[in-house]
């Protein structure tokens with residue numbers, strides 16, 4: 001992407017703020033026009049000093065004071081308004097990018113590096129905000145200042161102005177040349193820092209494994225390797241800047257010397273008075289700051305372009321809006337039908353092929369089978385995390401694809417294989433997704449999930465704050481919170497994915513009791529349960545058991561039916577587990 005296109009990409013966001021920008025620009029123009037006035041005032045003061053006009057000099061502090069008060073007011077207006085616009089644009093950009101991320105399908109997040117996304121959402125957008133702030137707040141005023149001061153210099157003496165500007169194209173070329181290099185290095189540097197963020201996110205999340213394997217040194221080395229690369233790339237950026245500034249300084253110094261040479265010559269010829277020359281030099285000196293600031297900002301622009309590209313890449317991601325014709329799902333009975341459903345994560349590797357089955361409202365169906373058979377995939381399809389490549393999933397006879405997502409998620413609950421808890425209180429985690437929730441409902445869900453007892457033993461009960469991912473709770477406690485979270489929504493269909501795996505016997509018994517509450521207790525008869533389990537003890541109470549192998553249901557029936565002749569796959573699995 002070339003630089004123009006990249007910055008143009010921001011304009012749809014900037015347009016919204018044209019009113020504030022116009023006011024800010026008016027302030028800027030007045031402020032900038034005051035710049036040559038300073039040179040005029042200095043020239044005038046020099047004249048009064050030369051003429052020994054003490055009366056005029058007496059008024060000078062008052063006039064200068066008033067001038068600077070008015071000028072300061074416009075400067076304030078410019079600074080505040082422009083900063084406000086820049087940071088509003090940043091906020092808006094952040095909202096748009098986050099909305100875009102939320103619209104992505106699950107596979108996107110499974111492939112994306114979390115740290116890199118976090119870096120883009122925070123650092124990259126901040127950098128864009130900073131650049132916009134500088135653009136409005138420094139670059140635009142500086143460019144206007146340059147024009148105003150130059151106009152005054154030309155008015156004063158055009159030959160001297162030409163002498164002062166003779167080296168300007170060279171300065172422009174030097175700045176442009178270094179700018180291109182800066183962009184290349186900035187791209188590299190930002191990618192490196194994002195990789196560092198990704199590695200760090202991954203390692204901090206997996207700290208329990210790092211510690212358990214005594215892999216601290218190994219991780220340290222991996223970290224330092226990426227950190228060193230990041231340091232190298234960032235250092236390259238600074239080195240480029242460090243060479244550029246002295247070169248521009250040398251050219252500026254030569255230009256000033258030329259000015260004195262030609263100015264002195266003109267004074268000797270009587271074409272210029274010394275006070276005019278002082279005013280001219282004052283104006284020329286006033287040029288140095290804007291030139292330096294523009295150089296600096298141009299460099300930041302170039303560096304920031306790498307951030308804009310990275311944000312633009314996110315904004316360019318395809319969106320997956322819901323089709324127009326989807327309808328809200330009325331309160332359902334809970335019948336589920338898979339009709340000739342096929343699915344593959346990767347085109348060449350089918351996971352489910354032409355799968356058909358029906359689950360009646362209120363029925364509890366257990367899915368069992370070897371690892372990798374496709375049980376979780378089946379649940380993922382039901383949750384619409386993925387779409388079938390062929391066939392239909394019907395809920396009370398309605399095609400799942402024709403139902404609005406929002407209404408679907410109000411009637412289906414999931415207890416996933418790995419419980420994910422968010423930072424917040426236990427109550428907020430149970431009522432996840434709702435800001436104002438009925439506390440009695442949270443407590444009821446917790447009772448059904450067998451979680452109330454342990455929650456009440458915590459220092460602040462339901463108000464106990466859980467850190468990121470709720471790492472202070474045991475596996476069984478986390479799972480019971482997940483069950484409560486699913487029950488809280490009073491779903492018509494509940495998917496339990498391996499809810500009892502990886503638990504000790506006591507925790508398993510508690511989770512098992514919670515599940516029995518769902519399957520055979522007060523919630524039963526209202527809720528269809530699809531239970532994915534490895535442990536066959538969990539499935540004994542199911543109305544039907546489906547044995548899944550290679551994406552197919554190879555056997556189905558109650559425990560008794562499947563055990564009847566002892567020759568079924570179920571019977572052999574059962575026998576193996578009892579050993």
Ligand SMILES: Nc1ncnc2c1ncn2[C@@H]1O[C@H](COP(=O)(O)OP(=O)(O)OP(=O)(O)O)[C@@H](O)[C@H]1O
Nearest residue numbers: 110345346351369370371372373374375376377378
């Ligand atoms: N996100 C994914 N991307 C690509 N392939 C996947 C993904 N998730 C699962 N698979 C593959 O799909 C197949 C079915 O996996 P699935 O998780 O549905 O099996 P499962 O029966 O639930 O296994 P387990 O009992 O071990 O959880 C496996 O071959 C697995 O490697």
